[in-house]
Amino acid sequence: MSALLTPANEAELAETVADAAASHTRLRIRGGGTRSVIGQAIETDTTLSTDRLTGITLYEPGSLNMVVRAGTPLDEVTSALATENQHLAFEPMDHRGLLGSNGTPTVGGMVAAAISGPRRLAVGACRDHLLGVRFVNGRGEVLKNGGRVMKNVTGLDLAKLMCGAYGTLGILTEVSLKTLPRPETACTLAFPGLTVAQATDLFCAALGTPYEVSGAAWQNGTAYLRLEGFDLQVRNRATQLQARFRDLDSDRIEGAGHAALWRDIRDLTAFQGRDDTLWRLSLKPTDAAPLTSHLHDRLGAEASLDWGGGLIWLSVPAHHADPAPVIRDALAPYGGHATLIRAPEDLRRSTPVFQPQAPALARISEGLRARFDPDHILNPGLMG
Amino acid sequence: MSTIAMPAPDASILSRKDQIVAALAEAIGAEDVISDPVETRAYECDALTAYRCPPLAVTLPRTTEGVAAVMRVCHQMGVPVVPRGAGTSLAGGALPTADSVILGTARLRDVLEVDYPNRFIRVQTGVTNLSVSAHVDADGFFYAPDPSSQLACAIAGNIAMNSGGAHCLKYGVTTNNLLGVRMVLADGEIVELGGAQMEAGGLDLLGLICGSEGQLAVVTEATLRILPKPEGARPVMIGYDSAEVAGQCVADIIKSGLLPVAIEYMDRPCIEVVENFAHAGYPICEALLIVEVEGSEAEIEDQLGKITAIAQSLDPVEMRVSESLEESAAIWKGRKSAFGAMGQVNDYMCLDGTVPVSALPRTLRGIGDLAAEHGLRVANVFHAGDGNMHPLILYNANTAGDLERAEALGAEILRLCVEMGGCLTGEHGVGIEKRDLMGNQFSESDLEMQMQVKDVFDPNWRLNPTKVFPLPASETRRNRA
Numbered sequence: 001m002s003a004l005l006t007p008a009n010e011a012e013l014a015e016t017v018a019d020a021a022a023s024h025t026r027l028r029i030r031g032g033g034t035r036s037v038i039g040q041a042i043e044t045d046t047t048l049s050t051d052r053l054t055g056i057t058l059y060e061p062g063s064l065n066m067v068v069r070a071g072t073p074l075d076e077v078t079s080a081l082a083t084e085n086q087h088l089a090f091e092p093m094d095h096r097g098l099l100g101s102n103g104t105p106t107v108g109g110m111v112a113a114a115i116s117g118p119r120r121l122a123v124g125a126c127r128d129h130l131l132g133v134r135f136v137n138g139r140g141e142v143l144k145n146g147g148r149v150m151k152n153v154t155g156l157d158l159a160k161l162m163c164g165a166y167g168t169l170g171i172l173t174e175v176s177l178k179t180l181p182r183p184e185t186a187c188t189l190a191f192p193g194l195t196v197a198q199a200t201d202l203f204c205a206a207l208g209t210p211y212e213v214s215g216a217a218w219q220n221g222t223a224y225l226r227l228e229g230f231d232l233q234v235r236n237r238a239t240q241l242q243a244r245f246r247d248l249d250s251d252r253i254e255g256a257g258h259a260a261l262w263r264d265i266r267d268l269t270a271f272q273g274r275d276d277t278l279w280r281l282s283l284k285p286t287d288a289a290p291l292t293s294h295l296h297d298r299l300g301a302e303a304s305l306d307w308g309g310g311l312i313w314l315s316v317p318a319h320h321a322d323p324a325p326v327i328r329d330a331l332a333p334y335g336g337h338a339t340l341i342r343a344p345e346d347l348r349r350s351t352p353v354f355q356p357q358a359p360a361l362a363r364i365s366e367g368l369r370a371r372f373d374p375d376h377i378l379n380p381g382l383m384g
Numbered sequence: 385m386s387t388i389a390m391p392a393p394d395a396s397i398l399s400r401k402d403q404i405v406a407a408l409a410e411a412i413g414a415e416d417v418i419s420d421p422v423e424t425r426a427y428e429c430d431a432l433t434a435y436r437c438p439p440l441a442v443t444l445p446r447t448t449e450g451v452a453a454v455m456r457v458c459h460q461m462g463v464p465v466v467p468r469g470a471g472t473s474l475a476g477g478a479l480p481t482a483d484s485v486i487l488g489t490a491r492l493r494d495v496l497e498v499d500y501p502n503r504f505i506r507v508q509t510g511v512t513n514l515s516v517s518a519h520v521d522a523d524g525f526f527y528a529p530d531p532s533s534q535l536a537c538a539i540a541g542n543i544a545m546n547s548g549g550a551h552c553l554k555y556g557v558t559t560n561n562l563l564g565v566r567m568v569l570a571d572g573e574i575v576e577l578g579g580a581q582m583e584a585g586g587l588d589l590l591g592l593i594c595g596s597e598g599q600l601a602v603v604t605e606a607t608l609r610i611l612p613k614p615e616g617a618r619p620v621m622i623g624y625d626s627a628e629v630a631g632q633c634v635a636d637i638i639k640s641g642l643l644p645v646a647i648e649y650m651d652r653p654c655i656e657v658v659e660n661f662a663h664a665g666y667p668i669c670e671a672l673l674i675v676e677v678e679g680s681e682a683e684i685e686d687q688l689g690k691i692t693a694i695a696q697s698l699d700p701v702e703m704r705v706s707e708s709l710e711e712s713a714a715i716w717k718g719r720k721s722a723f724g725a726m727g728q729v730n731d732y733m734c735l736d737g738t739v740p741v742s743a744l745p746r747t748l749r750g751i752g753d754l755a756a757e758h759g760l761r762v763a764n765v766f767h768a769g770d771g772n773m774h775p776l777i778l779y780n781a782n783t784a785g786d787l788e789r790a791e792a793l794g795a796e797i798l799r800l801c802v803e804m805g806g807c808l809t810g811e812h813g814v815g816i817e818k819r820d821l822m823g824n825q826f827s828e829s830d831l832e833m834q835m836q837v838k839d840v841f842d843p844n845w846r847l848n849p850t851k852v853f854p855l856p857a858s859e860t861r862r863n864r865a
Contacts, residue, residue, distance in 0.1 A: 062635030160591025
């Protein structure tokens with residue numbers, strides 16, 4: 001018998017969790033349900049949804065800060081910010097196309113899964129824009145951490161810990177985010193016909209200039225460098241970069257189509273609707289070329305790069321039942337990590353979705369979970 | 385005497401001093417252990433000089449393994465460890481107790497790796513903040529966080545306090561520029577978090593370590609993000625006759641889409657002292673802003689044009705755009721000498737409560753009222769772009785009762801910052817200074833959860849145990865140790 005719990009507010013949610021703890025009822029935590037297939041498969045019939053915890057509780061554009069309840073659809077936040085010409089600068093990815101999911105992404109889900117996008121390269125990740133949280137831990141206690149300001153070293157930073165914990169340490173009820181002005185204009189230089197090695201060389205050189213490249217991605221043989229800012233700034237910088245890389249062919253992409261290009265890069269449109277296993281690898285940009293070349297030879301894996309080569313999306317043909325050992329062995333000498341993003345449920349049961357940790361780190365993570373959620377009821381086992 | 389209490393030292397540790405020192409000397413070599421009471425006096429305080437207490441001993445290991453060896457000895461012998469960077473903490477973060485061993489990073493001074501294509505530098509954490517930027521300067525790079533103590537302060541302390549500086553509005557604070565650490569746990573185990581890649585896997589333990597004030601581990605190596613230097617930078621100085629209007633100007637600049645690298649603020653008491661000291665040519669007015677932008681000459685011109693248009697619409701008493709390197713230096717000269725200038729004329733206590741930018745004018749007014757109530761003067765000089773206030777409470781250390789009055793006013797000011805939607809400390813840390821005010825920002829459960837996090841890393845509460853958490857709240861845990 002499956003149950004759906006939908007507390008109406010934070011206090012009710014806390015009570016619900018306390019009850020679940022008392023009865024040792026495991027809870028699957030759901031925001032908008034658009035990323036529920038990420039993570040190790042969870043064994044439970046009870047789902048707790050935050051979808052009634054909605055609404056923007058405070059928005060001060062002059063303070064670059066919005067406080068919003070966790071179940072609020074991201075669209076609502078984006079629209080409210082747009083009226084003040086602001087945005088969430090870390091450009092959170094929308095996983096619906098990639099994961100074939102329905103529903104609407106929520107702010108809480110975005111923070112819990114630490115979702116960023118291409119601009120993360122220049123402005124930092126979701127966690128860097130998360131100023132504060134309210135959450136309910138596995139004992140049903142309402143807790144807060146951080147606040148509304150970008151400089152804050154008052155006490156231990158549990159907000160960072162909550163970002164990317166996938167609800168395993170607590171259920172977010174409200175988050176405080178840094179908002180930033182939307183750039184006035186943008187322009188992208190497209191460099192066709194480049195290998196991964198050539199693209200990462202280009203990225204490393206371009207990101208070593210003072211031109212503040214805000215996107216550096218490679219898909220299907222084309223490398224893209226994005227510039228954003230004031231009109232004069234963007235035009236100057238595009239000219240400078242084209243002059244600097246004059247040995248390469250390049251086109252300028254501006255105006256109509258520019259936003260769509262980066263939405264496609266952000267949401268990985270190129271890899272949507274495939275029968276594969278999809279992996280997300282984080283490593284040093286200069287290691288991208290040897291690694292992707294090796295995994296292409298071994299697995300026939302197809303790659304796409306973001307963050308100047310620091311993020312690799314890897315699509316592995318479905319006939320490799322479990323490519324995890326090959327990928328992680330190949331990655332080991334480079335010291336990065338690999339996460340399984342899209343896979344059949346049985347693979348999400350049998351293989352570690354997240355990069356296995358060194359024993360000391362695994363012990364610390366386990367210790368933290370035992371303190372935040374002593375009865376192991378919050379998304380138990382999702383992170384391994 | 386001062387009002388912040390420290391617990392009585394553990395007599396059983398004091399009585400074992402000789403054995404403890406011998407064990408430490410055996411672990412890392414006698415030349416890196418200081419136990420002579422005359423010499424340990426040099427470590428009796430940090431930059432919060434009102435509080436002093438020489439430690440049992442001082443250790444200055446040269447490697448991560450040396451740090452681990454010290455930690456193992458202290459773990460086995462049940463001795464508290466107080467980590468210390470350069471000792472520039474304004475919050476008493478590195479204040480020893482008589483029964484503690486100082487673990488200093490002063491001899492961890494190596495640059496281990498510089499990688500320009502991947503834009504990072506790996507250092508031992510005893511290196512100073514400024515030396516990191518200096519190391520990569522000739523190649524056109526810099527390390528962004530720039531606390532005003534950057535000439536002296538160590539990366540270890542920057543990580544412990546999540547230091548910021550004047551340029552956070554654009555570049556963020558330490559946590560936004562830290563990619564990885566190598567660190568030692570309380571029992572001597574060496575652990576690595578993150579690395580040279582942009583993301584660490586699993587729970588964000590790196591984010592937890594940064595700003596943890598030496599409560600969880602001792603960080604011995606850090607991988608830091610470095611950035612290409614901007615082509616140029618120039619400031620504009622804008623004076624207003626009211627704090628409200630200056631606050632409005634800051635908010636309007638931010639809302640316009642401009643992201644200056646710095647927006648600095650000085651109020652009249654500060655301007656008067658600074659002008660008298662540095663002769664920077666500042667107008668004597670209620671509020672002075674220094675706004676700096678970066679880019680090529682044409683971009684700077686463009687952005688300064690936008691800023692001066694916003695500022696002009698609010699009717700400034702004076703506005704001066706720097707047209708040369710000399711003029712830029714003159715504009716910054718006063719601001720950069722503010723703390724020194726203030727120190728020439730007065731003893732002062734520097735707070736760093738942070739408030740949302742929109743609450744700046746109200747907070748400044750509130751601080752003025754509180755100062756008047758307490759019969760003390762307060763000068764304000766701070767980073768307005770990120771709301772990180774630096775009220776300087778002026779007092780006379782030789783006047784009996786003055787320090788206590790200053791501390792009482794400081795506590796009121798920090799409570800005000802919390803009421804305004806801000807926090808007790810933006811970048812100096814809680815240390816001992818704000819320890820007993822934590823209840824104003826956090827509930828008992830909030831603090832209990834944080835202490836449980838410490839339990840995971842440091843089950844016996846031996847790492848900097850008398851800091852951050854109010855003593856009554858941590859008493860059971862400390863005594864259990």
